[in-house]
Amino acid sequence: MNQPLFFHHQVDEYMRLACDETHSIISPDQAPWVVLSHGGGQTRHAWQDTAGALAREGWNSLAYDHRGHGESSWSSDGVYTVPHFAQDQLSIAGCLPSKPVLVGASLGGLSSLLAQGESALEHYRAIVLVDITPQMDRKGAMDVLAFMESSVAEGFETLDEVADVISVYTGRSKRVNPEGLRKNLRMCDDGRYRWHWDPAFLNIRDDWETSPERLIKAAQSIEVPMMLVRGRESDVVTPEVAEEFLQLVPDCEYVDIRDAGHMVAGDRNTVFTDAVVDFLKRLPAVS
Numbered sequence: 001m002n003q004p005l006f007f008h009h010q011v012d013e014y015m016r017l018a019c020d021e022t023h024s025i026i027s028p029d030q031a032p033w034v035v036l037s038h039g040g041g042q043t044r045h046a047w048q049d050t051a052g053a054l055a056r057e058g059w060n061s062l063a064y065d066h067r068g069h070g071e072s073s074w075s076s077d078g079v080y081t082v083p084h085f086a087q088d089q090l091s092i093a094g095c096l097p098s099k100p101v102l103v104g105a106s107l108g109g110l111s112s113l114l115a116q117g118e119s120a121l122e123h124y125r126a127i128v129l130v131d132i133t134p135q136m137d138r139k140g141a142m143d144v145l146a147f148m149e150s151s152v153a154e155g156f157e158t159l160d161e162v163a164d165v166i167s168v169y170t171g172r173s174k175r176v177n178p179e180g181l182r183k184n185l186r187m188c189d190d191g192r193y194r195w196h197w198d199p200a201f202l203n204i205r206d207d208w209e210t211s212p213e214r215l216i217k218a219a220q221s222i223e224v225p226m227m228l229v230r231g232r233e234s235d236v237v238t239p240e241v242a243e244e245f246l247q248l249v250p251d252c253e254y255v256d257i258r259d260a261g262h263m264v265a266g267d268r269n270t271v272f273t274d275a276v277v278d279f280l281k282r283l284p285a286v287s
Contacts, residue, residue, distance in 0.1 A: 018071035037108025043070035068198035078200035117218025134215030140235035155192035231260035
């Protein structure tokens with residue numbers, strides 16, 4: 001398997017982001033780029049299978065940890081807003097040798113709308129929104145944050161306990177070997193595992209509740225090709241929410257993935273990646 005190259009990208013004096021580059025197995029020096037921007041509470045490792053599949057299809061990819069997540073810096077003032085994440089995303093895209101396609105799940109998708117939609121410059125070749133729109137179902141979004149908040153204080157005693165919690169929340173079968181979860185957790189001074197993100201990140205709920213109009217305006221300003229990938233069982237992007245977005249942005253392509261919830265890439269990775277690759281293959285050639 002093509003092993004990713006790990007490095008830190010310095011956004012500014014105080015913020016550096018952990019990154020994995022996975023290079024195409026076909027002419028990597030000439031291959032186009034995809035930036036993989038994960039959802040809130042996740043890490044760059046959520047894209048591991050997708051990055052490998054993209055490499056086999058001739059694409060380089062860069063997956064990174066958001067600020068306050070994984071191995072990236074935490075915000076020095078404990079403030080996390082979508083505009084902060086959008087600026088980080090632009091900094092990541094700007095370090096690449098060619099204009100990338102942005103694939104953004106949840107928070108990563110919202111960030112891409114502001115990053116591209118509020119700029120006079122074309123930063124991305126195209127955008128894929130993974131189960132996210134500006135008008136997300138409020139209850140579904142709050143349920144995600146409630147799950148994240150439920151174990152912040154007490155943490156987990158064992159990896160097996162973490163696997164149980166994830167299985168119940170996602171409806172997926174419990175992992176036989178939970179060792180793979182270790183990269184999404186940090187061992188704290190009290191000997192308990194906690195998620196690998198800054199607890200202050202949960203304050204972003206206030207920003208999500210006040211910015212849909214701004215995000216809608218940004219989305220309608222985007223002129224590059226876009227695709228919305230929805231998990232059919234998602235309670236964050238319901239059918240009504242998806243239809244509303246497609247009416248606001250009529251040129252956006254739409255894919256609905258069966259047997260997937262909000263965590264589309266984790267629930268049905270092969271089907272999800274196939275949909276993304278099909279979209280990439282149909283993009284206009286780079287001039």
